Amino acid sequence: MKNKTIIITGASTGIGKEIAKYFIAKQNNVVLNSSNEENLKKAYAELSSPSNAVYLAGDISKAETGKRLVNLALEKFNTVDVLINNAGVFAPKPFLDVEEKDLDRYWSINLKGTYFTTQAVIPEMIKQQNGAIINIGTVLVDHAIGGFPATAPISSKGAIHSLTRQLAAEFGKNNIKVNTIAPGIIRSPLQGKMGIEDADSLAGLHLLNRIGEAHEIAEAAYYLASSEFITGETINVAGGHTIGHAL
Incomplete structure (x- = not known):
């Protein structure tokens, strides 16, 4: 994996x-993306402004952003080896309260963002006859919680799970591996945004009777990025969330 070029969306927090x-x-060479330029600059500085990383602010729901990310990766590092579609939004809202604007937001950022950015990188991966795409889903696609109403974002994440399998089928012949990581509850700013004071x-x-840490998702992403014989899979990094509960 050394010197491979990685594009990561939603990389500011x-x-x-x-x-x-x-x-x-x-x-690795890393291209960081976020829609929030201020947060992105701050994150880059907190990462010690490394010479093997660059950043580009942009809204991934716009197809142009994916193209700009690919162009930057090629300009700075000459290849696009891995795409990690991490950017997304998520919040609970009762089904009967969901409005069209809610659906539009989740489908635009979560699904279209993943779709468009993937469309931008695959032509380069076809040229190389090699590449890895890692999508971020959620265990809630396969293991719903009645007390956590979130049909709008979960529907968009479910579409990403399905997209993963279809992309793996279409581009396996090009040695492009496509997988999904489905996190459980991970310690991150997301919980605070959803109103959860004590994650x-x-x-x-x-x-395992604990929540996950962000570095555990990073470890899984690195494993999938370096694997040469895993594709079309959804890897649950969730401490057994989909198997049972420790209540």
């Missing part, structure tokens, strides 16, 4: 930032 930190430390209170949702 939380899981995305931790993934960027992990790959940079492994001597550790949700530990019982996992058999």
